[in-house]
Each structure stands twice: as structure tokens, then as C-alpha cells.
Amino acid sequence: MSIWSYILKRILQGIPIIIIVSFISFFLIRLSPVDPLAELRMNPSITKQTLEAEKIRLGLDKPVIVQYFIWGKNFIRGDMGTTVSGEKVSTKIKERAFNTLLLSFSVIFWTWIIGIPLGVIAALNYRSTFDRILTVLSSIGMAIPSFFFAILLLIFAQKSGLFPIGGLTCPNFSNFDPLHKVLDIAHHLFLPTLVLTTISLAGLSRQMRSNLLDVLDSDYVKFARAKGLAPSKVIIKHALRNAINPLVTLLGFEFAALLSGAALTEYVFQYPGLGRLILEAVMKSDINLVMASLMIGSFMLIAGNILSDILLKLTDPRVRL
Amino acid sequence: MRNFFKQFFKDKFATASLVVLLLLYISIFLANFIAVYPKNYSNRNLSYAPPSNIYFITPEGKLTRPYTYNYIRKFDKNSLRMYFIQDRSQKYYLKLFPKGFEYKFLGIFKTKRHLFGVEKGGDIFLFGCDINGRDNFSRLLYGGQVSLTIGFLALFISFPIGLIYGGIAGYFGGKTDMLMMRFAEAIMSIPSFYLLIILAAILPSGMTSSQRFLLITVILALIGWAGFSRVVRGMVLSIKTQDYVKAARSIGASRARIILKHILPQTSSYVIIAITLSIPGYILAESGLSFLGLGIQQPDASWGNMLKEAQEFTNIMYRPWLLTPGFLIFVAVLSFNLIGDTIRDILDPKSEIR
Numbered sequence: 001m002s003i004w005s006y007i008l009k010r011i012l013q014g015i016p017i018i019i020i021v022s023f024i025s026f027f028l029i030r031l032s033p034v035d036p037l038a039e040l041r042m043n044p045s046i047t048k049q050t051l052e053a054e055k056i057r058l059g060l061d062k063p064v065i066v067q068y069f070i071w072g073k074n075f076i077r078g079d080m081g082t083t084v085s086g087e088k089v090s091t092k093i094k095e096r097a098f099n100t101l102l103l104s105f106s107v108i109f110w111t112w113i114i115g116i117p118l119g120v121i122a123a124l125n126y127r128s129t130f131d132r133i134l135t136v137l138s139s140i141g142m143a144i145p146s147f148f149f150a151i152l153l154l155i156f157a158q159k160s161g162l163f164p165i166g167g168l169t170c171p172n173f174s175n176f177d178p179l180h181k182v183l184d185i186a187h188h189l190f191l192p193t194l195v196l197t198t199i200s201l202a203g204l205s206r207q208m209r210s211n212l213l214d215v216l217d218s219d220y221v222k223f224a225r226a227k228g229l230a231p232s233k234v235i236i237k238h239a240l241r242n243a244i245n246p247l248v249t250l251l252g253f254e255f256a257a258l259l260s261g262a263a264l265t266e267y268v269f270q271y272p273g274l275g276r277l278i279l280e281a282v283m284k285s286d287i288n289l290v291m292a293s294l295m296i297g298s299f300m301l302i303a304g305n306i307l308s309d310i311l312l313k314l315t316d317p318r319v320r321l
Numbered sequence: 322m323r324n325f326f327k328q329f330f331k332d333k334f335a336t337a338s339l340v341v342l343l344l345l346y347i348s349i350f351l352a353n354f355i356a357v358y359p360k361n362y363s364n365r366n367l368s369y370a371p372p373s374n375i376y377f378i379t380p381e382g383k384l385t386r387p388y389t390y391n392y393i394r395k396f397d398k399n400s401l402r403m404y405f406i407q408d409r410s411q412k413y414y415l416k417l418f419p420k421g422f423e424y425k426f427l428g429i430f431k432t433k434r435h436l437f438g439v440e441k442g443g444d445i446f447l448f449g450c451d452i453n454g455r456d457n458f459s460r461l462l463y464g465g466q467v468s469l470t471i472g473f474l475a476l477f478i479s480f481p482i483g484l485i486y487g488g489i490a491g492y493f494g495g496k497t498d499m500l501m502m503r504f505a506e507a508i509m510s511i512p513s514f515y516l517l518i519i520l521a522a523i524l525p526s527g528m529t530s531s532q533r534f535l536l537i538t539v540i541l542a543l544i545g546w547a548g549f550s551r552v553v554r555g556m557v558l559s560i561k562t563q564d565y566v567k568a569a570r571s572i573g574a575s576r577a578r579i580i581l582k583h584i585l586p587q588t589s590s591y592v593i594i595a596i597t598l599s600i601p602g603y604i605l606a607e608s609g610l611s612f613l614g615l616g617i618q619q620p621d622a623s624w625g626n627m628l629k630e631a632q633e634f635t636n637i638m639y640r641p642w643l644l645t646p647g648f649l650i651f652v653a654v655l656s657f658n659l660i661g662d663t664i665r666d667i668l669d670p671k672s673e674i675r
Contacts, residue, residue: 020507025519032523139334139662143655145605147612148628148647155637260514264609268632278515279613282522290519297512305510 006313010306017302018295022075025294026068029287075295081288083281089292092277097296099168100266100273104258106189107196108251115201116247119208120240126213134205141202146261150195150268163191166270192269196261200254207250211243218242241315248312255304259297328667335663338656345653349465353424355436356459357445361620362422364444366394367454370405372642373445375415388412391444413443449642451630457642464622464646469653471538471623472603476596478542480549484592487550488580491557502554508547517544517606521615530621537616541603549595556588590668597661601654608650624650 041051059067080089122131157163164170168188176184215221216239224234263275274293281289330336348355373389390407397404419438426432439445448457490501520540560566561584569583610616611625619626624646630636631643
């Protein structure tokens with residue numbers, strides 16, 4: 001099977017899952033006691049007729065199963081309805097999903113850039129002081145609640161004034177030149193990235209360390225050494241590549257954990273991401289928005305898993321298709 | 322078994338963590354005895370009172386029994402700010418086992434004795450007060466009762482579901498397996514915290530606090546079982562091909578009996594490891610949910626909803642004692658992680674992170 005048919009197969013496997021997800025989320029929300037018209041009902045200036053019109057517009061007068069198919073058809077066409085405040089859901093989601101992806105990629109990037117070398121150094125200096133300190137630090141990093149760490153960093157940002165608080169851009173962002181714009185976004189991304197990186201860094205560096213230790217113990221590395229290869233060559237050419245491969249599989253999980261973990265961090269830093277959007281939508285019982293962000297979140301998660309599988313296939317030829 | 326404990330206590334970190342957790346659980350178990358103030362205590366005049374200072378030396382420089390002063394709230398008309406000063410006219414000595422509010426010790430007999438307190442008329446706030454003038458220390462104890470037990474309770478729901486679901490899917494295989502696993506995968510494909518938020522948000526309002534506690538537990542459990550069941554299913558797939566399972570089938574054992582009696586017990590060491598490593602996740606999920614205001618609701622305390630007050634800037638800048646629940650969450654999660662790591666290293670030496 002070629003790589004292309006593998007990709008096709010993985011995508012086809014994702015489709016039933018997406019359909020089940022849509023089923024779960026749709027019925028969860030529609031059958032819940034949340035009344036999508038509650039806010040309008042409470043408003044005395046809204047007449048009965050407007051209420052009825054709104055009901056028909058949302059399709060609430062039809063049986064639930066019909067509602068599901070109407071919703072599904074519209075969703076495939078890219079029409080996700082409107083929010084409570086009248087904006088188009090799709091435009092709002094697009095912007096927020098992009099911001100969350102930006103944050104996630106920046107976290108994954110930094111986690112790998114820092115975590116892999118840390119794990120390698122720890123494994124090569126097995127049981128040294130550095131190794132011990134790293135083990136302790138990674139235990140601590142894994143245990144800090146993300147929102148608590150975020151709050152502590154907010155105190156720091158407030159006291160030092162070094163970092164902006166909230167949002168992704170400065171108020172006068174549109175007046176900046178391109179270089180300035182990038183710097184401004186990086187400046188705003190720094191603290192949320194720091195929080196999430198610290199938490200996922202612990203797991204990754206640990207995993208890298210134990211993988212490399214396993215590989216260094218294997219016969220082919222011993223053989224390469226016995227052959228008289230320089231130690232640096234053994235590590236870089238033989239050991240490292242094989243130790244990193246399992247981490248590629250973890251990439252999918254990491255992404256899933258990030259999507260979930262980012263929600264609280266986004267909330268504390270007032271970062272305009274998908275996690276905060278869904279939280280705001282839930283608070284306002286904005287059903288269209290909740291449904292859409294749930295679907296897009298799941299979609300991103302499944303896509304992330306497929307991507308990491310494909311990446312693994314590319315880096316590790318031993319994986320069977 | 323003895324070997325297990327010997328190996329466990331050889332690990333200094335794990336032993337220390339066990340001691341810390343024991344202390345935490347004993348304190349929440351005896352919360353009413355240790356707490357200075359009852360659950361519903363609040364004094365609006367002491368909103369955001371700082372922690373009481375405890376003195377061992379009199380103003381004249383002599384060593385005495387520990388004592389403290391009461392706080393008086395003052396209002397600065399120029400800066401429009403509230404501040405607290407100590408009322409130095411009256412010392413209040415700390416007392417061991419004084420009489421306080423009445424409660425049922427261990428839920429059995431009524432008593433008024435508490436671990437510590439101050440003389441009548443005095444106030445002692447070890448960790449200050451919150452916005453409603455409630456004693457932070459006492460509320461940490463009551464909140465711990467929720468935050469530290471909810472994970473265990475959720476486990477009792479999610480693990481049996483995961484075990485049986487995975488067991489059935491793995492044992493029957495074929496179409497059943499495919500359908501069941503697609504469903505589990507679909508649940509895993511929804512970012513768990515998103516699902517958690519939505520489930521918590523659709524809870525009807527107007528529930529009693531114990532109903533709410535129960536439903537939050539159920540919700541936490543509903544999120545956790547899917548990933549676990551997938552691993553169990555994988556293990557069952559390989560266990561069911563072993564000879565002893567075939568033997569059981571050939572003597573006519575029922576399917577339910579084979580799954581429950583012969584196959585699932587084989588997964589026990591994985592299950593123990595997975596349980597200890599998943600408790601911190603539940604603690605974090607509950608506190609995160611309550612932090613957002615979707616979990617345990619006021620006036621009930623949980624470490625997450627106590628930390629909610631730390632969302633305000635002025636609070637984190639000027640009232641750092643409001644951050645204490647965060648430290649406790651951190652300590653509890655860290656201890657569970659360290660214990661879980663050690664148990665895994667002992668029970669499953671292959672996966673040892675050396």
C-alpha cells in the first residue's frame with residue numbers, strides 16, 4: 001500500500017467517528033434542559049411573534065431527528081448558523097480556531113525544541129545530578145494546575161510590567177508594520193505558551209529519556225559501539241532516530257491534551273482561542289456556537305491524530321500500513 | 322505483598338508523598354474538629370482580613386504563651402480603601418482543645434471540643450479571610466473534603482464501566498468490537514475539557530449541593546472511561562487466546578463468567594497503575610471546573626471555587642493568602658503522581674522510567 005492510499009484510509013476511518021461525535025454532541029445539547037430562547041423570553045421588549053419567528057429560524061418547531069439532519073446538512077455546507085448576538089458562527093470560529101492552533105503549534109514547537117535535548121542529556125548522564133534534578137522538576141511541572149500557574153504568571157506580568165495581559169494583539173495593532181506585528185503577537189503569546197509548555201515539557205522530556213535509555217540498551221547500539229564507531233556517531237545516527245519515533249505517535253495525544261488544557265489557560269489570560277469561545281458560548285447558552293466549536297475542536301483533534309500517524313509512517317519505515 | 326511495600330518504602334519521594342497524603346486525608350476526615358469556624362460562618366466586617374499574626378513575645382520582650390490580636394477594619398477616606406489594623410488593647414491567648422461550635426465528632430457523638438482556638442472574643446484566621454469574611458483555613462478543610470474525594474468517587478464509576486466495556490469489546494471481537502470501539506474513539510475525539518464544560522453547564526440549576534456534587538462526579542466519570550476501556554480491550558484481545566481461557570470455554574463456562582472471572586482479573590496490575598495515575602486528573606478536572614464556576618457552587622467550598630477569587634487582580638496582588646488552595650491542589654497532585662510512578666515501577670518493571 002502506498003503512502004497515499006494509507007492517508008486515504010486514515011481519512012475514511014475518521015469519517016464515521018466525526019459522524020458519531022456530531023450525534024453525541026447534537027443530542028447532548030438538544031435534549032438538555034437548556035432553553036436556547038431563554039434570553040429572548042426574559043426580554044420584555046420582545047414580542048411573541050418575534051419569538052415564534054426565531055423558533056422557526058432555529059428549526060426548533062420540528063422533531064429532534066429532523067433538526068439533526070437540517071443542522072448536519074447546513075454544517076457540511078459550511079453554514080453553522082448565527083450566534084445569539086447575530087454574528088455568523090463560521091467567521092467567529094475560524095478566527096478563534098486559528099488562534100488556538102497558533103498557540104498549540106507554538107507550544108508543541110517549544111516543547112520539542114527544549115524537551116528533546118533535555119531528555120537526551122538526562123539519558124546520557126543517567127543517574128547524574130542533572131538527571132535527578134530533571135526528574136524532580138518534571139514531577140513538579142506535571143503537577144502544577146495550569147490555571148494556578150497562569151495566575152502566578154499574571155502576578156509576575158502585572159508586577160514587572162514586562163508582558164501584556166490579555167488578548168493577542170495591542171489595541172493599535174493595525175498601525176504596525178509587518179515585523180512589528182509579528183513581534184507583537186509573539187509578545188502576547190509568550191505567557192500562555194510558557195504555561196502550557198512547562199506542563200507538557202515534563203512528560204515529553206521524561207518520555208525521551210526513557211526511550212533513549214531503552215535504545216542505548218539494545219543490541220544494535222551495542223554492536224555499533226563494538227564496531228568502533230565514535231560514541232557521538234552512535235548516538236546521533238543510530239540511537240536518537242529510533243528513540244524519537246515513538247514520540248511522533250505521542251504527538252497526536254499531546255495535541256489532544258493541549259486542546260483541552262489550553263481552555264483554562266486561555267480563560268485566565270483572556271486569550272481569544274477556541275477554548276474561551278466555547279466557555280463563553282456555554283455561559284450564554286448559545287447553542288449554535290457551542291455545537292460548532294465542539295465539532296471543530298473534535299475535528300482538529302482527529303486531524304491531529306491522522307497527521308501524527310502519517311508522520312510516523314514517513315519517519316519510521318518499520319510501521320506497517 | 323510484603324515485597325511490594327518494602328520496595329515502595331525504599332523510595333524516599335513516594336514515602337514522603339504517602340505521609341503528605343495521609344496528613345491531608347486525616348485533616349479533611351477530621352475537618353470539623355480541626356476547623357476553627359463552622360461551615361456557615363461569615364463576618365462581613367472582616368472581609369479580606371489578612372492572616373492573624375501569632376506572637377510568642379510580649380511587647381515588653383518577655384517570652385509567653387502564643388497570643389494574637391483582633392483586627393479592626395478602617396476606611397481611608399482619601400484613598401477610598403479599606404485596611405485593617407490590629408487592636409493592640411486586648412491580647413487573646415491561643416488555646417488547645419477549647420470549646421467552639423457544636424458538631425458531631427466522626428459523625429457519632431456531639432461535642433464542642435476543637436483542636437485549637439483562641440480565648441472568647443478573639444479571632445484567629447491562620448490564612449486570612451475571603452470576600453465574605455469567612456475563615457480561609459476552615460474552608461480549606463471543608464473544600465478538601467470535596468476536592469480530594471470527588472476523584473475517588475468518580476473512579477468507582479468510570480473504572481467498572483471501562484473494564485466491562487473493554488472486556489466485552491475485546492472478548493466478542495468482530496462487529497461488536499468495531500462498533501463499540503468506534504463509539505469510544507468518538508468520545509475520545511471530543512476534547513475532554515470542552516465536553517466537561519458542556520456537561521456541567523447543562524446541569525439544571527436549583528439542585529441541592531449534594532445532588533450537584535453527585536452529578537459532577539458522574540460527569541467526571543463519563544469523560545474518563547473511554548481511553549481506559551481501549552487499553553483493557555487490547556489486553557483482553559491477547560489474553561483470550563490463551564489456553565486456560567479456551568479450557569474454561571470447553572468446560573462450558575458462560576461468557577459472562579469467562580470475562581469477569583478469568584479474563585478481567587488478569588488486567589489487575591494495569592488497572593491499579595491506571596487508577597493511581599488517573600486520580601490527579603480527576604482532582605485537576607474538578608478544580609478546573611469549579612474555578613470556572615461550573616463545578617461546586619458557593620456557598621459550598623472546594624479548592625477550585627476558592628481559587629476563583631484569585632481571578633481578580635487586586636486579590637492576587639494584595640491578598641496572596643487567597644492562593645493557598647492552589648498550593649494544596651499542587652501538593653496533592655504531586656503526591657499522587659509520585660506514588661503512582663513508584664507503584665508502576667514496582668508492578669510493571671518493563672515500563673520503568675529508570
